[in-house]
Each structure stands twice: as C-alpha cells, then as structure tokens.
Amino acid sequence: MNKAIRQAVIAGNWKMNKTRPEARALISELIPLVKDANCGVVICVPFTNLETALDATKGTNIKVGAENCHWAKSGAFTGEISAEMLAEMGVEYVVIGHSERRQYFGETDATVNQRVRAALDSGLKVILCVGELLEQREAGITEEIVGMQTKAALGGVFAGELKNIILAYEPVWAIGTGKTATAEQANEVNHYIRTVVAKLYGAPAADAMTIQYGGSMNAKNADELLAQPDVDGGLIGGASLKAADFAVIVGAASR
Numbered sequence: 684m685n686k687a688i689r690q691a692v693i694a695g696n697w698k699m700n701k702t703r704p705e706a707r708a709l710i711s712e713l714i715p716l717v718k719d720a721n722c723g724v725v726i727c728v729p730f731t732n733l734e735t736a737l738d739a740t741k742g743t744n745i746k747v748g749a750e751n752c753h754w755a756k757s758g759a760f761t762g763e764i765s766a767e768m769l770a771e772m773g774v775e776y777v778v779i780g781h782s783e784r785r786q787y788f789g790e791t792d793a794t795v796n797q798r799v800r801a802a803l804d805s806g807l808k809v810i811l812c813v814g815e816l817l818e819q820r821e822a823g824i825t826e827e828i829v830g831m832q833t834k835a836a837l838g839g840v841f842a843g844e845l846k847n848i849i850l851a852y853e854p855v856w857a858i859g860t861g862k863t864a865t866a867e868q869a870n871e872v873n874h875y876i877r878t879v880v881a882k883l884y885g886a887p888a889a890d891a892m893t894i895q896y897g898g899s900m901n902a903k904n905a906d907e908l909l910a911q912p913d914v915d916g917g918l919i920g921g922a923s924l925k926a927a928d929f930a931v932i933v934g935a936a937s938r
C-alpha cells in the first residue's frame with residue numbers, strides 16, 4: 684500500500700450552515716490560508732451557496748462541491764436537485780450517502796448507488812460516505828456494514844471511473860459528537876475498505892484510491908489521523924466552518 688501515490692483531499696462539509704454573505708466571508712478568509720496547500724481542498728456547501736462559492740473561489744485552489752444530488756436527470760421530484768444541474772453550474776464534487784442523509788432522509792444503499800451512478804454520468808466527482816452506527820461497532824460488525832455499504836454503492840461503477848470517487852469512512856458515532864475514532868480505529872477501517880476495493884477492482888486501483896476519514900476531525904487531532912498510512916485526507920464538518928481550523932487541517936494534510 685503506497686500512500687505516496689494518492690492525493691490527500693481535505694473536504695469541508697458545511698451541512699445546513701451559512702447564508703450567502705456568511706459563505707462569502709468564510710471563503711474570503713479561507714483563500715489566503717490554504718493557497719499553498721499540497722493537497723486537494725474542497726468545500727461542500729448548501730445548494731443556495733453554490734453560486735456564491737463558485738464565484739468566490741474562482742482562480743483559487745479551492746474546489747466546490749454540493750452535499751447531495753438526485754439520481755434522475757429531471758422530472759417530478761419536488762425539492763430535489765439533479766447531478767446535471769450541478770455539473771452545468773461548474774460544481775465539481777458531490778457528497779453522496781452521508782450518514783445524516785441515511786439516518787434522517789431515508790437514504791438506502793440502493794438510492795446511494797443510484798445517486799453515485801447519476802453523479803458519475805454527469806461528470807461530477809463523488810465523495811462517497813460509509814460508516815457504522817455505535818451499536819454496530821459494539822456488535823462487532825463494523826467491517827460487514829462498511830463492506831456492504833461500499834460494495835452496494837459501487838455497484839455498476841467501472842474501474843476507469845474510480846478516479847472520480849473519493850471514499851469517506853465516517854463512523855456515525857464520531858460525527859458531530861466530539862468523539863473521534865482513534866487514529867488506529869480510523870486506519871483499521873480505512874485499510875479494510877481498501878481491501879474491499881482491491882477485491883472488486885484489483886490492488887492497483889485500491890492503492891490509488893483516496894480514502895478519507897471523517898468524524899470530529901479538528902485542528903488538534905488532524906495531524907495524528909492524517910499520519911496514518913490508510914487515511915488520505917478528511918471530510919470535515921464542524922471544523923470546516925472556521926477558516927483557521929480548516930486551514931490547520933489542510934496544513935496537516937499537506938505535510
């Protein structure tokens with residue numbers, strides 16, 4: 684397993700936060716702090732902030748992502764946004780299968796797979812989230828759950844498309860709770876996910892895959908988590924709402 688061949692990516696997941704003026708202010712603050720990053724830098728923002736974010740990051744090294752997309756191209760799906768609509772705007776990334784979507788909005792492995800397919804077909808890059816609940820970890824079935832989520836989400840995805848997918852391991856019990864997985868726990872599951880990808884697509888494809896960790900990663904613990912051999916960046920919720928903290932994490936991934 685060769686970490687050197689993979690690009691680390693730090694992606695902010697703003698969730699349902701920031702009005703447009705607040706978004707513009709946060710991005711202005713962030714731009715100079717991350718301009719020399721030696722890793723990918725992405726901010727995934729609410730749909731209402733996409734245009735603002737695209738405009739504010741023009742000519743910088745910060746890429747913009749959405750937090751979800753629908754699987755259909757268009758149609759009678761009130762309240763939904765298609766992958767094609769995002770791609771047309773110039774959005775590059777989309778988060779799919781976040782545990783909050785799975786928990787609160789009825790997202791299933793099947794709909795995650797459909798959304799992944801639609802995003803790839805529209806030319807978007809996918810940040811695909813998987814992760815176990817606390818009771819699943821306690822029952823000793825973390826690998827089964829995460830393996831199944833990964834395989835189901837990648838159904839129908841060709842090897843050549845993997846370069847457009849980043850996997851994000853996010854243990855649900857660590858999201859927004861301040862309870863980070865230990866660096867060893869994060870690395871162990873990230874490594875397991877890589878073996879699942881290797882079984883599906885072969886070792887070289889798995890070696891090249893960026894696999895992030897997410898769940899209470901912050902300015903204090905980022906160094907240790909990102910130093911792990913199978914942790915290739917992070918998906919950052921709370922800490923992505925503070926420019927200085929997010930920049931420290933980007934700095935840690937750049938080393």
Ligand code: PGA
Binds near residue numbers: 696858920922
């Ligand atoms: P957190 O969120 O960093 O606030 O725990 C991570 C995520 O949900 O992507």
